[in-house]
Amino acid sequence: MTVADAANLHTFVDALQFIVDRPGFLATKALEQLALSGAALAIALAVALPLGVALGHLHRGSSVAIAASIIGRGLPSLVLIAAFLTVLGIGFVNNMVALAVLGSGPILTNSFDAVDRVDRDAVEAARGMGMTDPQILRRVELPLALPLLFTGIRVAAVTIVATAPIAAIAGGGGLGDIIVNQASYRLSGVLGASLCVMLLSAVVFAALTGVQIAMTPRGVRRTRVIGEPQRREL
Amino acid sequence: MNAAAEITFDHVTKRYAGRDAAALDDLSLEIPAGAFCILVGPSGGGKTTALKMVNRLIPFDSGDILIDGRSVRDIPVVELRREIGYVIQQVGLFPHMTVGENIGTVPRLLGWPKAKIRARCGELIDLVGLEQSDLKRYPAQLSGGQRQRVGLARALAADPPLLLMDEPFGALDPITRFRLQTEMRRLHREVGKTVIFVTHDIDEAIQLGDRIAILREGGVLAQYDTPDAILAQPADDFVAKFIGEDRALRRLALKRLSDVKLSPTNGADQQPRVSIETTVRNAVSLLLETKTDHLLVEDDNGQVVGAFRFSDAGALL
C-alpha cells in the first residue's frame, strides 16, 4: 500500500461502507472496549477518589497530588500497557490495571484540589456549628467540590476510553483490535473502526458533561464546565 | 443550658506552636448570663483566639473556660458547638444551600421535624429583617449586609444560650454596619442571650457592649468594665490612647437626656426643643450649634419637662 492510494479519499467511503456492513460486529467490539474501560474506571475511582478526597479534607499531601498529575501526564499509555503486560501477562487484567493507573492521575489530582479549595470560611462555620468531620465532608465539602471533582472523573473516563484502543496491542480487545490489524481488515476497516472510536469517545465525553451540568448545585452553577484546560490530559 | 449562659475565663493562656510570644496571656474574665460582652483591642491582640477557645475551634494550653460552671473540655465538642451560635466576618454561608437551608442547618443536625424547622426559619428571617421570599434565594444572590443577616439567623437557629461573633460587621459599608449594629442591640434585648462580640473598633464596642474587655498586644487584659466606667477611668495609658482623647464626649453619647437632672423652665420660652430620648452628646452639639445657653426638653407627648444646660452635662461626668 502506497502513500498515493492512501490519499485517495474514497477510502472514507469504503470505511463508512465497512461500518454499514458490520454494525453487529462493531457494536460487540465497542461493548468490549466499554467493558474494559468501565472496569478500569471503577478501579481508578475506588483507589484514587477516597485518597484524593481524604487528602483534600486534611489539606495534606498537595505534593502527592501534583506528582500524580505530572506522572499521569508523563506516563505514555503504551509504556504503561507494555510494562504491565510483562508483569500481568497478556489480556484483560493487564490492560485494566494499566488503564486504571492512567485514570487515577486526574481523579486523584482533581478530587484533592476540589476538596482542598472549598471555601475555608464555610468549613469553619460548619465546624463551629458542631458538624462532625463526616458531616462536614458530606454536607459542605463534597457538594461544593462536586463540579471540579467530576471534571477529574470525566477527564479520567475520556482518557481511559480514548486509550483503550491501544490496549488491543496487548490483548485488550475492543475496536482497537481492528485498528491494529490492517492485514485482516484493510484500510477501510482500520479507518471505519477509528471513526467508531472517535464517536465512542465523543459520546462518553458528551454524556458525562451532561451529567456534570445536571449535578452541579444550583447555588454554584456559574462555573464553566467545559474546558478546564489546565488539567486535561491524555 | 439556660436561656442565657454565664461564661468564665479562668487564667486561660495560649501559645501557638513555634511562637515565643503568647497569643493570650492569663486571661480571666467573668461574663454574666445575658451580658453583651465586647472583646476589643488592636489587631493581633488575641481576640479571635480567645473567642475560638470557647467553642474549642482552638485548644488552650492552661487555665479553663466554664459555661454555667461546666468546663468546655468536659462537654463533647460537637454537642458544645451545637449549643453555641457562631458568626464570623466572612460569614461562611454554604453557597450550595438556599438561605432557608443555611438557616436550618443546625436544627437539621439536631433532628428537628421539618415543619418545626420551616416555622423557625420563617421566624428568624423576620427577626433579622429579611423577607420571607429570601428563604428561597442562594447566598450568591444576596448583598454583603443581607448575607451577614443570614449568618446571624443561622447562628440563632437552635436558640443557643451563647452567641460568639468575630468582627461580624467588619466587612460592611458604614451605613449597613450602623443599621446592623442598631438591630443587633434590639435583637439582644429581644432574645436575651449572652453575646461575646469581637471587634477592633472602639466605637462599635461602646455602642454595643454592656461590658468591654480591652486586650492589648500579647493577649494581656488591659481593662474589663462597663463602657461608662472605662471612659470615665481608663486603667492606664494604653487604654486611654485606645479609647481616644474625646472620651468625655463618647461618654455623653452613652447617656440620654432622660438620665440628666434637668433645670426648671421659666414659662413661655422660645428656645430650641429636643426630645428626652436625645443623647447628651447630641444635645451638647445642638447647644454649640444654636449658640444658646439652654434647650427645652420635651417628653414623648411634646410636653416640656425641663431645660438642659452645659452645666447639666458637666454634672454627669
Next chain:
Amino acid sequence: MSVLAAGGPVIPTFGKGSSCVTGDHTFCWDWVRGHWHDTLGPALVQHIELTAIAVAIGFAIAFPLALLAHRFQRLEQPFGIFSALLYTIPSLALFQFLVPFTGLTVTTVEVALVAYTLVILFPNITAGLHSPPEEVLEAARGMGLTRLQVLMRVELPLATPAIIGGLRIAVVSTVAIATIAAFLLPKGLGYPIFLALKEPTPFKTEIYSAGALAVALALSCDAALVGLRRLVVPWASKGVA
C-alpha cells in the same frame, strides 16, 4: 501489514544475544549497551524531534490565535469547546483518520501532535492573558498606556507563568502521545516497545529501557521548563503543576 513492513529488521530476536537476553530476564544491561547505537539512541533522538517540532509549530499557531481571541473575546468560547472536543479524539484514531490525506508519513504524525498541543496551549495562553486583575489593567490604562503597551508591559508578562504552565503540559503530553506514532511509523521511543510487544513473548528489557527513556524525557523537559519559569518569572516562584 504496513507498520511492520515499514519497520524492517531492527530488533534482535531471542535466538541471539546473551543468556540474559535469550532467557528474557527482567533487565539486561548488555542488551541496552549493545543496542544503544542502533535502537535506543536513534529512537530517543527521533522522539525529541517529533516532540520539538510539534510543540514549536503548536506554539507558533496557538500564540497569535490566543492574542486574537483575547482581543475579540467572542471567539474564545467556540475555540474552547472545539479544543475540548478535539482532545477527546483518541490519538490512535486521529492518526488513522489522517492517513488517507497524508499517508504513513511524519507529516501525519506531526499534524496530529500539533493538533493536541494547540488544544493545550491555546486555552492556557488565553487564560494567562486574562489573569491580570481588572484593577491592575485599570491602573495601567489610567497611567496612559496604550492598548498595545498594556499588552506588552502588563498582560504578557503576567501571562508568562500560565504560558509556561501550558508549555509544560503540552511538552509532557506530546512526549507521551508521540509513542503512539509507532503504530504508523518506525520512529520514536514507542517503536522499540511496539516491536517488543510483537515478539512471541514480549521482550522485557526493550520495553523497560525504551519506556524509562520516554518517562525520563518527559520529566526532564518538565524540569527544564520549571527552571525556565524560575528564571523569567521570579515573582511567581511558588507554582502549581
